Amino acid sequence: MSSAQQKMFHEGKVAPLDINNVDTDQIIPKQFLTSVSREGFGEALFFDWRYLDDEKPNPDFVLNEDRYQGATVLLTRENFGCGSSREHAPWALQQYGFNVIIASSFADIFFNNCINNQMLPIRLTEAQIESLFQQATGSDPVDVTVDLQGQKLTMADVTVEFDIDSSIKQRLLSGQDFIGVSEAYIEQIVAFEQSEGRDKAWR
Amino acid sequence: MAKTLYQKIWEAHHITQINEQTALLYIDRHLVHEVTSPQAFAGLRDKNRIVRRADKTFATMDHNVSTKSRTMAAASPVAQKQLNALSTNCEEFGVTLFDLNHPNQGVVHVMGPELGITLPGHTIVCGDSHTSTHGAFGALAFGIGTSEVEHVLATQTLQQKMSKTLRIEINGEVHSQITSKDIALAIIGVTGTAGGTGYVAEFCGTAIRALSMEARMTLCNMSIELGAKAGIIAPDEKTFEYIKGREFAPKGDDFAAAKQHWQTFFSDDDAEFDLTVKLDAADIKPQVTWGTSPEQVLSIDDAVPDPEQEPNLIKADAIRKAIAYMGLSVGQKITDIKVDTVFIGSCTNSRIEDLRSAAAQIGGRKITEGMRALVVPGSVRVREQAIEEGLDIIFKDAGFEWREPGCSMCLAMNDDRLAPKERCASTSNRNFEGRQGKESRTHLVSPAMAALAAIHGHFFDIRKEH
Numbered sequence A: 001m002s003s004a005q006q007k008m009f010h011e012g013k014v015a016p017l018d019i020n021n022v023d024t025d026q027i028i029p030k031q032f033l034t035s036v037s038r039e040g041f042g043e044a045l046f047f048d049w050r051y052l053d054d055e056k057p058n059p060d061f062v063l064n065e066d067r068y069q070g071a072t073v074l075l076t077r078e079n080f081g082c083g084s085s086r087e088h089a090p091w092a093l094q095q096y097g098f099n100v101i102i103a104s105s106f107a108d109i110f111f112n113n114c115i116n117n118q119m120l121p122i123r124l125t126e127a128q129i130e131s132l133f134q135q136a137t138g139s140d141p142v143d144v145t146v147d148l149q150g151q152k153l154t155m156a157d158v159t160v161e162f163d164i165d166s167s168i169k170q171r172l173l174s175g176q177d178f179i180g181v182s183e184a185y186i187e188q189i190v191a192f193e194q195s196e197g198r199d200k201a202w203r
Numbered sequence B: 001m002a003k004t005l006y007q008k009i010w011e012a013h014h015i016t017q018i019n020e021q022t023a024l025l026y027i028d029r030h031l032v033h034e035v036t037s038p039q040a041f042a043g044l045r046d047k048n049r050i051v052r053r054a055d056k057t058f059a060t061m062d063h064n065v066s067t068k069s070r071t072m073a074a075a076s077p078v079a080q081k082q083l084n085a086l087s088t089n090c091e092e093f094g095v096t097l098f099d100l101n102h103p104n105q106g107v108v109h110v111m112g113p114e115l116g117i118t119l120p121g122h123t124i125v126c127g128d129s130h131t132s133t134h135g136a137f138g139a140l141a142f143g144i145g146t147s148e149v150e151h152v153l154a155t156q157t158l159q160q161k162m163s164k165t166l167r168i169e170i171n172g173e174v175h176s177q178i179t180s181k182d183i184a185l186a187i188i189g190v191t192g193t194a195g196g197t198g199y200v201a202e203f204c205g206t207a208i209r210a211l212s213m214e215a216r217m218t219l220c221n222m223s224i225e226l227g228a229k230a231g232i233i234a235p236d237e238k239t240f241e242y243i244k245g246r247e248f249a250p251k252g253d254d255f256a257a258a259k260q261h262w263q264t265f266f267s268d269d270d271a272e273f274d275l276t277v278k279l280d281a282a283d284i285k286p287q288v289t290w291g292t293s294p295e296q297v298l299s300i301d302d303a304v305p306d307p308e309q310e311p312n313l314i315k316a317d318a319i320r321k322a323i324a325y326m327g328l329s330v331g332q333k334i335t336d337i338k339v340d341t342v343f344i345g346s347c348t349n350s351r352i353e354d355l356r357s358a359a360a361q362i363g364g365r366k367i368t369e370g371m372r373a374l375v376v377p378g379s380v381r382v383r384e385q386a387i388e389e390g391l392d393i394i395f396k397d398a399g400f401e402w403r404e405p406g407c408s409m410c411l412a413m414n415d416d417r418l419a420p421k422e423r424c425a426s427t428s429n430r431n432f433e434g435r436q437g438k439e440s441r442t443h444l445v446s447p448a449m450a451a452l453a454a455i456h457g458h459f460f461d462i463r464k465e466h
């Protein structure tokens, strides 16, 4: 498959994280923000939940369960990614292996950060999320297939359609460099600066 | 057609439409700090890009710095690496940097307004969610991720989708001891932490007009905690007076021209909002968060809630978890909660008025024995002003530690942090699990309530103090 096709279609194991309001401090605690690179955050994902004081895996944390190893889709609840704007949060999720996150709502900055990293955040209704949790929390792990082009996902017996802004969908499918897209408007930007007097220090 | 303040700022920065939903918006001010910028500068370098408008970009060191000493050596080795990277990046790309030796250094959201970098009608961004603070000046100000930091550095623009509009109207008069921190927490208690998601919130009403500029900054700072993209307050004479004479603010004829321009930024009387929330100022009591989310907030005369009384099962579970994490019991009175540490600081509450209000509670008394209490001014300028007013002496005599400016225990990236299970009355903005250190227990309050907790050893109703 080409990379664009891979983005159109994702298939992978689901890990359920049954918590509301998961904030970016939980996703990646501050002690890992001292890095000056974009790499190496996967190990630190959900650090305080995932590890015990002696840094051994916490057996009570869902991502440490055998059946969810290798998961690439995270299923969670309301207001995921609230709090700090740190892009280290989506970096950590992605480097751990998650490419798709399904929730009933996302915090705005986190949502944008996911898109900027070619990750797919999917918003569903609370009732849909509930039915997916029922599928995903049985004794055996389940796979989900996500069809971005067709805007639907299937998990075991459940198929749901999802909404996504056409512009965001396009961004994900094309894999464009956003800076490059904006730079293509350089003439308009310069004209705007001149007409609006942006060269004055106070503008 | 009648327009909201947000729509007016949006239109004044709209360069072009990229597609039906996405506009290219011009950014007037970009504030930069050491933690969320290194990967952005590295990205520029990789692609041979420059900082397009270094004259609109200002950097400071705050998140990672030691508050015990001004020297670089006082920061941890990894922090030093990040601070040095910011110096190198700013030098290479020609960005103004207020480093540890600079008289303008401070927490990024304290620094911008006090230097007159933040102006009405502006679009202002920073790789930090509390950028919403600058909305107090009638600017559209919001936090961005590192990829967007790189985008703004390279283009001075952002690709944006228009948000919905939320009007938060607060009329009437607050009790004399109620601060804008209490107002902010009371609002979040009503909306929840996701109530503002997808919206830009405008605060208005007589109680908002009555607030000082610094109090407005505290309120707008907390608007991200209700999930709003930004919080804004229309500028007025107070705003213009505050800006006048500041280092980077327009001067002389420029100021007059600027003021005329700024006065066009307000919501028209009949402008329509997607949602309106109204609160009566007189109903707002001193607020204390009891749980691990800012929406888990109560008035000082309340008690820890009972999860069995919460009909929503997920919320009930969150209450149960928060009670366990915070080491509290159902029905425990807020005023019976004892605190170990008091932190007065952060971009929410570390300005001169905050320090004055905390100092005013002390009245010659000492902090409770065994208590640790920190005052961390928001900037070098705030610190110097406080010293000039003798506030440092008041704090030190009472037993507070008087520190150097930085983010400090707001996010505990430096060595100012809580031990596991340590309980803190904090003037910062987030009481998340682990925010102030692993297993730390944070209660958010106003500076005055924090100072009173230091003196009494537990939360105390400020209305009974006077």
Ligand code: SF4
Binding pocket: B062, B063, B107, B108, B109, B128, B130, B346, B347, B348, B406, B407, B410, B411, B428, B429
């Ligand atoms: S004081 Fe806290 S909230 Fe403010 S900029 Fe620093 S870390 Fe962020």
